[in-house]
Amino acid sequence: MIVVAKKRRQELVNLLKTNMLMNVQDLCVRLNASPATIRRELIELEKLGLIKRVSGGACFRYREIRLAANMRAS
DSSP states (O other), X not given: OHHHHHHHHHHHHXXXXXXXXXXXXXXXXXXXXXXXXXXXXXXXXXXXXXXXXXXXXXEEOHHHHHHHHHHHHO
């Protein structure tokens, strides 16, 4: 079960990288998961700083990740 969750989280990040913003319903259809499951995964990904939850969905935090990577490289 942990492998499935890890794969689903990676797919969520990939979808948000590609689309920048998606709503929960679209993510449910793309990942064949319930709204509750998607919301739980989005909460965990937001805690990791990978995405930002917004009303009804989420967006990829490209700017913040890029800034953090630049700071580490300096």
